[in-house]
Amino acid sequence: MSKLLLGVDAGNFMAKTAGPYGVDSYRTAICDWFQRDFVESFGSDDMEFEVDGKKGYAGSIAEHEDVFGGTGMYGDTKAHADTKIRVLLALYRYINRYCPGLDTVSIVTGQPITSHNETEKRKLIDMLQGGHEFSVNNKKQYVYIEEIGIAAEGSGAFWSNPQMGKVRIIDVGSGTVNVATIIDKKIINNASETFNFGMETVNRGLDSVATGIIRATTKLRWERNDIVLVCGGVAKDILPYIQTHYPNAQIIQPLLHKINGIEIVGPVFANAIGNYELSKLNFG
Structure with missing residues (x-):
């Protein structure tokens, strides 16, 4: 090589x-x-x-x-x-x-x-x-x-295990949270965004960060029953809080x-x- x-x-x-x-x-x-x-x-x-x-x-x-x-x-x-x-x-x-x-x-x-x-x-x-x-x-x-x-x-995370249809991605980082909407492998700009907060910039717990994510994504017209894939270092821990609003949310594999x-x-x-x-x- x-x-x-x-x-x-x-x-x-x-x-x-x-x-x-x-x-x-x-x-x-x-x-x-x-x-x-x-x-x-x-x-x-x-x-x-x-x-x-x-x-x-x-x-x-x-x-x-x-x-x-x-x-x-x-x-x-x-x-x-x-x-x-x-x-x-x-x-x-x-x-x-x-x-x-x-x-x-x-x-x-x-x-x-x-x-x-x-x-x-x-x-x-x-x-x-x-x-x-x-x-x-x-x-x-x-x-x-x-x-x-x-x-x-x-949206980059989507390609780690891509699928057809409509998929929402929540990528929880230390400084920012990136959320992406992808339909048939095409990113939808108006339903994707970067939130200027993350696990090291918010002085509260996972539930507070999850609440911020949920409120911000509903403004992007995400729907409760959407397929939502969560990634990042805290994916496993924050998932239950995300599922309070998005019951179909799961950890990306x-x-x-x-x-x-x-x-x-x-x-x-x-x-x-x-x-x-x-x-x-x-x-x-």
């Missing part, structure tokens, strides 16, 4: 990557570099990096050491420097875990539905496409992103088509696997 096809979901809390060999994830906390007097290990995803001259820490170490709380850049667009770091580290981890020596990839990654327009997509493509030389844990890494596609978050068979993966990987399927459709 001379070129690797991947799907990357560069989330505010976790980055998830899916490809022909399996999946990978890491905590996307980022903090500035500092000289460590005590070299502690906080997790298998601890990373010291240098990207475009910026030095820092990422992963569990950043979550613990960041004086600002180990959080990332929130908002309704992914076209910012944190995303570049997240994606490059995701590619570094996947390549070195599954296929060391490869350096050319084609990827599909995501952009919130509300900013899935040509201007914001072009910013993201221009930032990521091409050759990148950086270092992780004092090891030089070169990655050439040959082709890049930008999927709408939420992503199917990862690997080189050695099909694997059912958890709903947290739905966007990454959907993006991987889109990368195969577009670049395979």
Whole structure:
């Protein structure tokens, strides 16, 4: 395999990557570099990096050491420097875990539905496409992103287990919630949206977040008996609260088509696997 096809979901809390060999994830906390007097290990995803001259820490170490709380850049667009770091580290981890020596990839990654327009997509493509030389844990890494596609978050998750008919997607993230309506594999703009709240931006429980989602989706004219698929890291926990209004809601079951068979993966990987399927459709 001379070129690797991947799907990357560069989330505010976790980055998830899916490809022909399996999946990978890491905590996307980022903090500035500092000289460590005590070299502690906080997790298998601890990373010291240098990207475009910026030095820092990422992963569990950043979550613990960041004086600002180990959080990332929130908002309704992914076209910012944190995303570049997240994606490059995701590619570094996947390549070195599954296929060391490869350096050319084609990827599909995501952009919130509300900013899935040509201007914001072009910013993201221009930032990521091409050759990148950086270092992780004092090891030089070169990655050439040959082709890049930008999927709408939420609708990307649909492609992890696509079906005909009308499907509603609720993608609960740490900084935003993306909801998508797809009819016969076509996204319906007027019934899809990004809500600017998520599990780390609301100081209340799952029931409060679910109530916010239900109220907002009813304004989009979603109906009680719709087929609703829920994904994200809290999918299992928030599902009962979503079902109080949408009784047919269920957790999405992503199917990862690997080189050695099909694997059912958890709903947290739905966007990454959907993006991987889109990368195969577009670049395979």
